[in-house]
Amino acid sequence: MSGEPRTVRGTPLELADLKKGKVFTTAYVPKIQYAWDTGVAIGRYLEELKNGRLIARRCQRCQRTMVPPRMFCERCFRSTDEWVYVQDTGTVNTFSLCYVSWDVRRLKTPEIPAVIEIDGASPGMGIMHVLGKVNPKQVRVGMRVRAVWKPPPQRTGSITDILYFAPIKGKTTKVGTAKKPR
Amino acid sequence: MPNRVAIIGVGCTPAQPTTPYLSFKELMFQEAERAYLDAGIEASEVESFVTCAEDLNEGLSIFDEYTPDQLGAVQKPMHTLTQDGLHGIADAVMQIQSGLVELVVVEAHSKASNILTPEWILDYAVDPVWNRPLGFNPHAIAGLEMNVFLHETGITPDQCAHVTAKNRTNALRNPLAAYPARTAPGDVADSPYAFYPLRETEMARTADGCVVVVLASDDRARAGKSQPVWVRGVGFANDSSTLESRDWIRAEYCRVAAQMAYRQAGIHNPGRDIHLFEVDDTYAYKELQHLVALGLYSRPGDAGRAVASGVTKPNGETPVNVSGGALGMGLTLEATGLYRVAELVAQLRKQAGARQLPHAKVALAQSWRGVPTTSGAVVVLSSE
Ligand SMILES: [Zn+2]
Numbered sequence: 277m278s279g280e281p282r283t284v285r286g287t288p289l290e291l292a293d294l295k296k297g298k299v300f301t302t303a304y305v306p307k308i309q310y311a312w313d314t315g316v317a318i319g320r321y322l323e324e325l326k327n328g329r330l331i332a333r334r335c336q337r338c339q340r341t342m343v344p345p346r347m348f349c350e351r352c353f354r355s356t357d358e359w360v361y362v363q364d365t366g367t368v369n370t371f372s373l374c375y376v377s378w379d380v381r382r383l384k385t386p387e388i389p390a391v392i393e394i395d396g397a398s399p400g401m402g403i404m405h406v407l408g409k410v411n412p413k414q415v416r417v418g419m420r421v422r423a424v425w426k427p428p429p430q431r432t433g434s435i436t437d438i439l440y441f442a443p444i445k446g447k448t449t450k451v452g453t454a455k456k457p458r
Numbered sequence: 459m460p461n462r463v464a465i466i467g468v469g470c471t472p473a474q475p476t477t478p479y480l481s482f483k484e485l486m487f488q489e490a491e492r493a494y495l496d497a498g499i500e501a502s503e504v505e506s507f508v509t510c511a512e513d514l515n516e517g518l519s520i521f522d523e524y525t526p527d528q529l530g531a532v533q534k535p536m537h538t539l540t541q542d543g544l545h546g547i548a549d550a551v552m553q554i555q556s557g558l559v560e561l562v563v564v565e566a567h568s569k570a571s572n573i574l575t576p577e578w579i580l581d582y583a584v585d586p587v588w589n590r591p592l593g594f595n596p597h598a599i600a601g602l603e604m605n606v607f608l609h610e611t612g613i614t615p616d617q618c619a620h621v622t623a624k625n626r627t628n629a630l631r632n633p634l635a636a637y638p639a640r641t642a643p644g645d646v647a648d649s650p651y652a653f654y655p656l657r658e659t660e661m662a663r664t665a666d667g668c669v670v671v672v673l674a675s676d677d678r679a680r681a682g683k684s685q686p687v688w689v690r691g692v693g694f695a696n697d698s699s700t701l702e703s704r705d706w707i708r709a710e711y712c713r714v715a716a717q718m719a720y721r722q723a724g725i726h727n728p729g730r731d732i733h734l735f736e737v738d739d740t741y742a743y744k745e746l747q748h749l750v751a752l753g754l755y756s757r758p759g760d761a762g763r764a765v766a767s768g769v770t771k772p773n774g775e776t777p778v779n780v781s782g783g784a785l786g787m788g789l790t791l792e793a794t795g796l797y798r799v800a801e802l803v804a805q806l807r808k809q810a811g812a813r814q815l816p817h818a819k820v821a822l823a824q825s826w827r828g829v830p831t832t833s834g835a836v837v838v839l840s841s842e
Contacts, residue, residue, distance in 0.1 A: 302587050309574040310517035315481025348487040350527035353501040355487075 317345045320359070326433040328425050332362045332397050340398040362396030364423035365444065369393045369402050373412050386412050392421055392441055408440030420444040461555040464679035464686035465839070467497025467672035470800045473636040473665040473788040476571040482516070485567055485668045487528040493563070493670035494530075498683035501530025504672070505559035509538045510546040510566040510792040514579050517572070529565060529670075541694075542566070542825040543669065543796035544835035548692040550673045560675040568790035570664035583830055589701060597661065599701065599829040601653030604743045606706045608655065610758075613746055615655055617762030619646035621742040622659050624771055625779050629786025631772075631812040634797070636665035636788035646742075660742035665788025669796035687806045690820070690838040691725070693718025697832035704832060707758075709744075711834040712751035712824060719822075719836040720753075729754045729776060732838070734805055734818040736798035738826040739783040748824055749778065752836070772815065780805070780813050795825030799837060806841040 293299065314322060317333060321344050324331040333345035333356040340349070341360055349356050371390035375383050388407040393399065407415060408424065421441040431437040469492030471477075471485060480488070494501055509525045518524055522538035525531065539545050543566035550562035573579060580596035608615065623643045629635035641659075649659040679686040695714035698704055716728070725731045737752070739745035746761040754776065755761050764770055770778035781787055781801035784794055802821040804810040820840045827833040 302591070304586050304590060306578060306582055307575060308514065308517075308578045308582070310572050311574055312517065312572050313478050313481055313569065315484045316479070317484070318481060346527070347484050348528055350530075350532050353530035 315347070317347045321345050322433040322435075324361075325435065325437040326431045328364075328428065328431070328437075330362050330364055330394060330403075330423075332360050332394075332401075334358050334360050341396065341401065343394050343397040343401055343403060360396070362394050364394075364425075364438075366392040366394040366402065366421060366441070368407070368415070368417055368419040368421060369400075370417060371407060371415055373415070388412060388415060390415075390421075390441065403435075405435070405438060406440050407442070409442040414443075461557070462676040462679075463551045463554045463689045464674055464676070465671055465689065465799070465803055466674045466679050466682055466684045466686050467493045467495075467499070468669070468800050468803050469493030469496060470634065470669040470797065471667050472634045473568075473667040473790050473797065475636055475663075475665055475788070477569070477666040478571075482567055482569050482668075483524070483528040485569075485666075486525070486565060486670070489567075489668045489670040490529050490563070490565070493672050496684060497672040497674075499561065499672065504530060504561050504563050505534070506550075506553055506562045507531040507534060507536035508546045508549045508562065508564045509536070510541055510543045510564070510796075511538050512540050512792060514582060515573060515791050516569070525565070529563060531563075535559075541833070542792055542794060542827055542835060543671075544692075544799070544823060544825040544837050545694055546796070547671065547673070547689070547799065547837050548694050548835060550671075551689055551692050554673060554675050560678045562673045564671045564673065564796070565669070566791075566793035566796050567668035568664065568666050568793050570789070570791055571666050576664065580829065585701070595653070596829050597656075598653045600661075600741045600744075601656045602701075603706045604656050604741065605654070607743055607747055610707045611750070611762070612759040613743070613762035616643060616647065617766045618660060618742045618746065619643040619657075620765045621739060621745045622646045622785050624765065625739055625742075625745075625783040625785040627786075628772060628780055628813070629782025632782050632787065632801075633811075634800075635782045635786050636667075637663055637786055638782060656741060656743070660785075662740050662784035662789040665790050667788070667790040667793055667797065669790075669793050669800055671796060671799060685807050687803045688840050688842065690840050691719035691721070691723030692835070692837050693720075693722075694835040695833075699830060699832040701830065709747050709751040709826070709832075709834065711832045712748050712826065712836070713753070715834050715836040716752045716822075716824070719838050723838040723840075725820075725838065728752055728822070732820050732822050733777075734780065734802065734815060734821040735770075735776065735778045735824070736781060736783070736801050736821070737778060737824040738794070738798075738834070739779055739785050740789055740794075740826060740828055742785065744826065745778065745783065748826065748834075752822065752824065772813065777815055777818075780810075780815065795823060795835065795837075798823035798825065799839070802839050806839060
């Protein structure tokens with residue numbers, strides 16, 4: 277065997293050939309739309325976001341307080357029992373610094389999605405959100421944060437009624453001190 | 459069928475045009491609780507789970523990621539089939555017969571009311587290069603099929619109208635039905651054409667709903683507290699679906715699936731050996747085409763004569779879609795086949811209330827995946 281790759285019969289194509297229309301292609305843009313029923317648990321959750329509050333559900337059997345709320349406990353496989361309000365403060369469980377946006381643009385200032393363990397919910401129970409008003413270099417696991425809400429008239433009953441979570445001044449704890457999930 | 463398998467529990471919500479009060483997860487949890495209670499089991503005992511769902515219907519990719527919590531399937535074997543629920547039954551039967559597990563749950567649901575552009579999803583199923591650019595509504599495929607089906611078999615539009623009339627009237631006795639209505643064949647003939655020769659009233663309307671079925675091995679079923687219904691045979695098949703060259707007249711996918719199920723069940727004369735049929739009637743003529751493919755008639759034209767003379771009514775010789783079918787109950791997307799199964803289980807357990815047939819012991823459910831597909835499945839059940 278020589279080191280040369282075997283040549284294959286065919287027509288070489290480059291991007292320029294495609295642009296010149298040398299190859300037939302078919303384009304199609306689907307216009308599919310949905311409107312999902314939020315149901316009992318998430319419906320109430322969104323309603324309370326509009327009120328500027330976070331609400332959770334408690335399972336009496338495993339004693340967990342679950343946020344976002346759900347009407348069933350996936351561990352005990354039974355209906356959850358009661359609504360409880362939880363705080364809009366919490367601890368960063370994990371985060372990422374995203375230097376590429378969802379539409380694949382390079383970002384100078386990173387977006388910072390994070391899972392925030394909410395005060396009043398069970399350990400390991402958090403909500404997915406983004407961090408803001410923070411120097412990316414100073415974000416740490418275990419950092420204490422608080423929700424920054426939209427002004428009430430601008431809230432729509434959406435997870436984006438919270439603009440972002442921002443550090444609570446002077447409350448940054450050391451790496452690795454976040455409570456371990458059970 | 460070696461290594462017998464039984465259905466030991468069913469949970470199903472009434473099919474309804476909309477279900478705004480529950481999320482799909484809450485709907486599934488509710489029916490899972492009902493099915494496990496019916497089966498006399500705890501969720502923790504279930505060893506494997508199958509859900510049947512189509513990502514495009516859900517509006518969620520990789521839908522199996524969204525199903526374990528509400529079924530009690532966390533940290534357990536589970537997968538999603540992009541198929542009608544009857545394929546899920548076949549899947550569960552194979553898992554149990556292989557000796558892998560003894561207790562399997564099959565789930566399918568519909569949140570059709572959440573899809574704002576159902577025609578676009580159908581369009582997405584049509585070949586993107588040489589069919590989609592033509593721009594016709596994909597339901598036209600049913601019009602094309604019905605036209606040549608009637609032409610070749612001699613079945614008449616009036617006979618097809620009897621299917622709608624029968625099924626929607628049957629649905630009046632079914633509290634689970636979304637679209638019951640006392641309907642006469644004349645009412646159908648008066649309704650406008652949608653896709654000639656197909657009329658509007660001959661097309662099943664979509665509904666929301668959820669069905670959960672628990673299947674068990676022979677040992678497990680006989681040791682349990684619930685009344686088992688035995689799976690005697692399962693079959694599934696696809697034909698070549700190319701619109702330009704498909705078989706428009708015979709539903710070959712249904713014939714092949716039925717032969718597969720009949721072989722396992724030892725059925726030689728389906729018209730005599732099977733006492734009750736729940737078959738796909740997404741479009742009224744489909745019920746007749748499927749009954750022909752199931753081998754009920756020596757001449758295809760007999761299917762039309764049978765429905766017109768009442769043979770397939772609940773009090774007739776061969777009851778078909780006593781539940782109301784999809785025309786009466788609503789088309790519940792991937793759950794459609796499981797609603798057919800739920801009816802058979804109720805009938806074979808003698809729990810069908812006002813619809814109860816006195817002598818049904820062996821029954822058949824059949825599904826079709828809708829236009830533009832040639833995909834179908836058959837399940838044969840018996841009370842003994
Ligand atoms: Zn619990």
